[in-house]
Amino acid sequence: xxxxxxxxxxxxxxxxxxxxxxxxxxxxxxxxxxxxxxxxxxxxxxxxxxxxxxxxxxxxxxxxxxxxxxxxxxxxxxxxxxxxxxxxxxxxxxxxxxxxxxxxxxxxxxxxxxxx
Amino acid sequence: xxxxxxxxxxxxxxxxxxxxxxxxxxxxxxxxxxxxxxxxxxxxxxxxxxxxxxxxxxxxxxxxxxxxxxxxxxxxxxxxxxxxxxxxxxxxxxxxxxxxxxxxxxxxxxxxxxxxxxxxxxxxxxxxxxxxxxxxxxxxxxxxxxxxxxxxxxxxxxxxxxxxxxxxxxxxxxxxxxxxxxxxxxxxxxxxxxxxxxxxxxxxxxxxxxxxxxxxxxxxxxxxxxxxxxxxxxxxxxxxxxxxxxxxxxxxxxxxxxxxxxxxxxxxxxxxxxxxxxxxxxxxxxxxxxxxxxxxxxxxxxxxxxxxxxxxxxxxxxxxxxxxxxxxxxxxxxxxxxxxxxxxxxxxxxxxxxxxxxxxxxxxxxxxxxxxxxxxxxxxxxxxxxxxxxxxxxxxxxxxxxxxxxxxxxxxxxx
Numbered sequence: 239x240x241x242x243x244x245x246x247x248x249x250x251x252x253x254x255x256x257x258x259x260x261x262x263x264x265x266x267x268x269x270x271x272x273x274x275x276x277x278x279x280x281x282x283x284x285x286x287x288x289x290x291x292x293x294x295x296x297x298x299x300x301x302x303x304x305x306x307x308x309x310x311x312x313x314x315x316x317x318x319x320x321x322x323x324x325x326x327x328x329x330x331x332x333x334x335x336x337x338x339x340x341x342x343x344x345x346x347x348x349x350x351x352x353x354x
Numbered sequence: 355x356x357x358x359x360x361x362x363x364x365x366x367x368x369x370x371x372x373x374x375x376x377x378x379x380x381x382x383x384x385x386x387x388x389x390x391x392x393x394x395x396x397x398x399x400x401x402x403x404x405x406x407x408x409x410x411x412x413x414x415x416x417x418x419x420x421x422x423x424x425x426x427x428x429x430x431x432x433x434x435x436x437x438x439x440x441x442x443x444x445x446x447x448x449x450x451x452x453x454x455x456x457x458x459x460x461x462x463x464x465x466x467x468x469x470x471x472x473x474x475x476x477x478x479x480x481x482x483x484x485x486x487x488x489x490x491x492x493x494x495x496x497x498x499x500x501x502x503x504x505x506x507x508x509x510x511x512x513x514x515x516x517x518x519x520x521x522x523x524x525x526x527x528x529x530x531x532x533x534x535x536x537x538x539x540x541x542x543x544x545x546x547x548x549x550x551x552x553x554x555x556x557x558x559x560x561x562x563x564x565x566x567x568x569x570x571x572x573x574x575x576x577x578x579x580x581x582x583x584x585x586x587x588x589x590x591x592x593x594x595x596x597x598x599x600x601x602x603x604x605x606x607x608x609x610x611x612x613x614x615x616x617x618x619x620x621x622x623x624x625x626x627x628x629x630x631x632x633x634x635x636x637x638x639x640x641x642x643x644x645x646x647x648x649x650x651x652x653x654x655x656x657x658x659x660x661x662x663x664x665x666x667x668x669x670x671x672x673x674x675x676x677x678x679x680x681x682x683x684x685x686x687x688x689x690x691x692x693x694x695x696x697x698x699x700x701x702x703x704x705x706x707x708x709x710x711x712x713x714x715x716x717x718x719x720x721x722x723x724x725x726x727x728x729x730x731x732x733x734x735x736x737x738x739x740x741x742x743x744x745x746x747x748x749x750x751x752x753x754x755x756x757x758x759x760x761x762x763x764x765x766x767x768x769x
Contacts, residue, residue: 269530276535283537
């Protein structure tokens, strides 16, 4: 078993356009999906990320506002999921409600253990 | 007797307060915290007037909630803080709730859980998390909190006001229940419950009943979480176990004069066997998949050895020492290192322990830690060096702020 990081990109603009009720309904879809993972013991952690950000470069000489990426590229949140291997991690990610929005995608990366 | 009756009423109100505030915050949102608190207090005043003449209603929570909810809607309408349409919708909602008491129970545990997570929101400082949890969920008054946390009532009130401001502005109730199971949120709540318990368990002066109530409140919250599938976690089980084991020794920790009794001299027949059994059940359920124990597991196991040892001499120091060493490896902490020395001395003797202590002293600055000097004094005393023991004890007495502990050290000076 390894832990995998899902980075969710895009979908924010589409989500913002939804009405309050639609947002609530969509949160419930996320809740159901994540709840299923949790019950199988696959979901460890995750949080949404704030929209604003800073990019620090040149040892802090240059600090720019806003996340690096624009629009569809922006990371909106992350989850940490436990899976056997990449295949399983990818398979799990296919059920993610973020795909309800066109142009959004999930980046799956294995989190390596430093202990070995 | 009058006093007893008074305490019961106070106790009832304290619990009901947290419930009603949780239900209302769940329904109206964190931004209405101030009027929610006012409305809840009003409902209590009304309860005292009405219940004195009639009997206490069968479901006091439902009664208080209904009165507070109506009062809140009135207040919000009057102050035009809410759209008329919104209050219309909410008052209709509360109308349907009145009929079914069971639905209130389900909503109640749900809203209390969400309230715990809101009070332990990562945007709040640790101090604010503790104050909010005790005030809003535990229903403690400023005076009680001041007594329990050894602070001035004024300081507690100010801290609560600041915490509430942050709470209103930055905290939202959880949107989806599964968020409770996410480690970033869950572990934070476990930490706050652990701190609550430690705060209550610390042998300080002040009203001990209040301090025990804080411990039991921490235990109650942990058990409430354990009922929820998303919150279930080996660390939570271990935390419940450790609280049960520690709490099992409550009655033995003070003698008839209210003086501190250390483990060595505790009357072990006073240990609460029921709590020990409950603790053991939870510890058995606390197995982790990767077999890595948390600090709660290690502390629970140590406390288990203390609570179940037949006598101080028969305590399993070898395993306790092993558990301390494991914890130091997982998360190095000077306080854990200090406590470890006590177990180390039991296995390897006072002389070697003093050597270890000096090594640690070079790495950490312990000179202003009362516990460091107290342990040193104990070790010198084991070696029969009375002069060194007294010097160390004097330092410990000067450094400790805790009157009960101070008295305990002073008694040692006289022997």
